[in-house]
Amino acid sequence: MSTSLLGRLPAHRLVLRATRLNRVRLSSTTPPAPSSFRRSLVALAAAVGIAATAGTLGAMFPPPPIAILFPRAAPGPPADPFSPESIAFTEDLEAKLQALPLLQKLRSMPDADEWYETRPYQAFPEERRVNNLTAGALRGPGKLALYPLIRAKKDESESVVFLHLGRGVCGHDGIVHGGLLATLLDETLARTAISNLPEKVGVTANLSLNYRAPTMADQFVVIKTSLQEVKGRKATVTGRVEDLDGTLLVEATAIFVQPLYAKLLHSAQLKKAMGEPPKSDEPVLLADGQDLNPKHKHR
Structure with missing residues (x-):
């Protein structure tokens, strides 16, 4: 285009044309945008x-x-609970139980001398143990590998029970069966209630449960029991199942009643099943001339 022609164009058209020329120059130097495929x-x-x-x-x-x-795949419980592998597994699990920080903490509390430890079913006769649900049918690696460890208050008002729940006691794979948890609560609550009944014998009259969270298998759990009330032949107790972090899994309330035929039952065997307080080995200190049996008529 000649200079004379440019001179004839209006000023605004000259600006527009210059802008277009600049755009063409910029587009020729700017790299192309990446394609949609890239x-x-x-x-x-x-x-x-x-x-x-x-x-x-x-x-x-x-x-x-x-x-x-x-849930992750897991082998079933061993067929022979008395095999060397099963025994080694149980011994290792017992060592882990004894080393639990919570158990160590309870043993070192200022009021530790107000509590005692016992292991239910440990002194239970074998001929009776084999036909017991938790001490016999469910006992062994992969199920209830260890006897419960109970820390009970000497006045029998409270207890803390340590248990290990294996993979073989599940309902849904990896989650402990709710019926088993009910059974364990029934037994641990019963121990606290029965210890406070007149004849130390009782049966479950009512057991109410609230499941708060899934209880995963292959872990230690803690069952805490507490005596609420005793009226004659009836005792009310509460309990809760927790994991080692203190998460509430199940809570329960139960009423136990001493039957009218309590005196006819084998209370001695029941005490062995529940776990008796250890006999005191402290020496008896006698004053000079003290009579150990004041009701006896001395000749």
Whole structure:
């Protein structure tokens, strides 16, 4: 275009034409934007990377819902609970029980001398143990591998029970059967109630449970019991199942009644099953001339 022609154009058209020329120059030097296909590849690679990372972390630290819905595979309880492998497993589990920080803490509390420890069924005759549910049928590695360890207050008003629940006592795989938890609560609550009844014999009249969270298998749990009231032949107790972190799993209230035929039952065997307080080995200190049997008529 000649200079004379440019001179004839209005000023605003000259500015517009210059702007268009600048745009053409800039577009010729600016690199082309990435294509949509390339952007899709980048997004796909990022998604795969995020998914791989999330999958790895999920496998290492599965969230509770995933662990519940898709439990890891586990072998069943051993067929022979008296095999060398089973015995070694039980001994290792007992060592872990004794080393639990919570148990060590309770043993070192200022009021520790007000409590005693006992192991139910440990002194129970074998001929009776084999036909008992928790001491016989459910006893062994993968189920109830250890006898419960009970720390009970000497006045029998409270108890703290340590148990290990194996993988073989599940309802849904990986989650302990609610019926088993009810059984364990019934037995531990009964011990506290019966210890406070006149004849030390009682039966379950009512057991009410509230399940608060799934109880996962292959872990130690703690059952805490507390005496609420005793009226004649009736005792009311409460209890709760917790994991070692203190999470409430199950809570219960129960009423136990001493039957009219209590005197006819084998209370001595019941005491062995429940776990008796250890006999005191402290020496008896006598004053000079003290009579150990004042009601006896001396000749």
